Amino acid sequence: ETGVTQSPTHLIKTRGQQVTLRCSSQSGHNTVSWYQQALGQGPQFIFQYYREEENGRGNFPPRFSGLQFPNYSSELNVNALELDDSALYLCASSLAPSGGAETQYFGPGTRLLVL
Amino acid sequence: AQSVTQLGSHVSVSEGALVLLRCNYSSSVPPYLFWYVQYPNQGLQLLLKYTTGATLVKGINGFEAEFKKSETSFHLTKPSAHMSDAAEYFCAVKGGSGGGADGLTFGKGTHLIIQP
Numbered sequence: 001e002t003g004v005t006q007s008p009t010h011l012i013k014t015r016g017q018q019v020t021l022r023c024s025s026q027s028g029h030n031t032v033s034w035y036q037q038a039l040g041q042g043p044q045f046i047f048q049y050y051r052e053e054e055n056g057r058g059n060f061p062p063r064f065s066g067l068q069f070p071n072y073s074s075e076l077n078v079n080a081l082e083l084d085d086s087a088l089y090l091c092a093s094s095l096a097p098s099g100g101a102e103t104q105y106f107g108p109g110t111r112l113l114v115l
Numbered sequence: 116a117q118s119v120t121q122l123g124s125h126v127s128v129s130e131g132a133l134v135l136l137r138c139n140y141s142s143s144v145p146p147y148l149f150w151y152v153q154y155p156n157q158g159l160q161l162l163l164k165y166t167t168g169a170t171l172v173k174g175i176n177g178f179e180a181e182f183k184k185s186e187t188s189f190h191l192t193k194p195s196a197h198m199s200d201a202a203e204y205f206c207a208v209k210g211g212s213g214g215g216a217d218g219l220t221f222g223k224g225t226h227l228i229i230q231p
Contacts, residue, residue, distance in 0.1 A: 033218050033219075041223055042224050047218075104219060
């Protein structure tokens with residue numbers, strides 16, 4: 001069974017640029033959630049995708065957007081990067097939403113540095 | 116909205132001693148509660164979760180947690196600490212109203228230090 005994978009592992013961008021992060025979900029999982037973890041903080045929920053549609057969103061501006069593909073892999077896009085976007089971005093996959101108790105399995109993350 | 120408070124950003128215990136990491140939550144409905152562990156430069160690994168039923172939940176690596184509704188707490192314990200337990204621990208809550216549309220709300224984390 002393949003776990004959640006993310007690419008790239010590290011990324012350096014400059015302010016104002018755009019970035020795309022990628023995630024492959026665990027085998028059999030059709031739901032993907034994205035989180036931002038700033039240094040020394042807990043992860044913060046960005047959004048969740050289920051059946052290729054956004055299924056919930058946290059308190060993040062529209063310049064954070066995503067996609068989910070038919071094979072359940074996902075992308076996180078961030079436009080107009082700001083210095084505060086520097087963080088570890090975590091992807092988590094799970095089975096279909098079932099009322100809140102499903103376990104989310106996390107990938108190793110992509111560390112983004114914005115200069 | 117759900118929220119989580121973890122008391123103590125750093126906890127230091129001796130090897131072999133009891134580990135106690137505190138977590139309090141706020142929720143207007145019965146919550147789903149989780150504990151995750153994060154080792155350096157890695158993603159999060161689920162230790163255990165509470166959904167319904169038995170309030171004492173056993174997880175991996177000898178950890179367990181007890182859901183106490185009257186205290187709105189979900190503290191994590193382990194009877195005897197090992198050096199390999201040194202890591203960052205996160206408590207998280209998800210809404211109990213169903214729908215599954217919301218993500219997890221995490222606490223700020225507790226860094227567990229094991230003294231030899």
